[in-house]
Amino acid sequence: MAEMDPTTLAKIIQYMQDNYQHSTEHKDKGQFAAMINVPVKYCTGRFDNNFLSGEMDSQTVKQLLKKDFVYEGGNLVLAIPKGAGKKAVHSERLLLMCGENGDAVTPARNLLNKVDGGCAVFYTYNSPCMERCLNQLRDEDERKKVEKERERNEKKGKNVEIPPAVEKCILNSLSMLTNHQGLKAFVFTRVYDNDIKGNTAQEIQDKKHLLAAALKLVAERVPLYRCSGTSCVKCLNDNQIVGQCLSNLPKR
Template sequence: MEPQVLGWMPRAGLLLLPLLLCFGPETAGSINPAMLRKIVDHVHNNGGVNKQYAFAATLPHATCNNPQDVATYLPIRQLADMRNKIRPFGALYNPPSGNIVAARPREVITPSGKYTEHSEWRLLSGSNSLVAQLTARTYGRNSCLIFFTFNSPCSTKCLREAGRSNIVGMTSAAFSPINNNFKAFVFQKIFDYDLKPVVTRQALLDAWHRLRDVPLLRCDNGCQDCASTDTRNHPCLVGKI
């Protein structure tokens, strides 16, 4: 088992590195989609729900390169507990120890109305976000971290340039200093509204690419890089009209 070295980086640095992912040396600026798929499948199949949620999980470099021991760091029993905790709408999973945190969306009621706080936002927002708490207690020299969201970041809220719940700035602040070999933002399915004809393929791709400092991948029966600008045969747009 490869030890995770704690305290290697100052806390301020940890808060700037919430989405760090290592898949080892293939080609410059690339990750290994086959290894990513195994890790995401392990978490989703054992701890996920078939509705919107997001998780962040830390792992050693060696496990990111070859996830045959992924259950050592993300035990099936813990993932089963996570699944039970995040079944209700609005739930959070933030245990005092362990290598994973997760969130469901929640409804927020204010004097002027109500809105839905998306799960990506719930994991990433604030100086003491769930991802920041996770990295503070588990991130070290030999660590990597995977960020996953069941549905793609929505074009009308999460990626809306002037939106209140825009996650572009917080992900850019976290990702921009990091080499592509060490970071990834993963989704499984396209958000329901973004499947509608009112959102064109080009508009959706443009919205996704606002996460310009974040390698975006779609992992649904395999993992595909979403960096291409070709809307006609884009692997991440499968199912989009």
């Protein structure tokens, strides 16, 4: 199968930033997630800025995002973060995982179903966060808490409906991209700041070590790239996450 062209990929990502990203001065610091599924020709040859010509104009799309948090088009889906604090729903989860309304088909899955064997690129401005998006243990702990609560109610003879734990880790959802038969990539531009901040050099190094392990789990499921400006770097090399994918460049 043909390889994703890094130069073309960089231009695709730049196009999505230029057209769909809200201000980096916003409280979400410009965070948004997007996914395209287009004919393979748009990812292997010279960049064609008409690759999303069937979508609404970008200003209309951004207005819809402000109101609905998710946009679903013909070859494009987008999301911005919804809510805040413990009730926050991250943009990656809005696209990859079932919605709060129990939707059977996620926006990303629905998009993959539209173009069989197409070029699928999932993009998030900030890398998925360690606290929720890449935290399998947190989801497991939540499931155990719910199960214990159900057991306590059963012992007390209480017939109380306990809602299932809400999964927030996106790793299992990446199987749809793993199984996708066309070209595919998972891309981010900036490393999520909280995942590499620390008070000492050792604390920062320890955080980067944990982040590398988590990003490797992504890269083992779908080719992982860091794209900024006119270039993209593949994050997994010789079975290790490269340094360029573990630290931030100056902001645009």
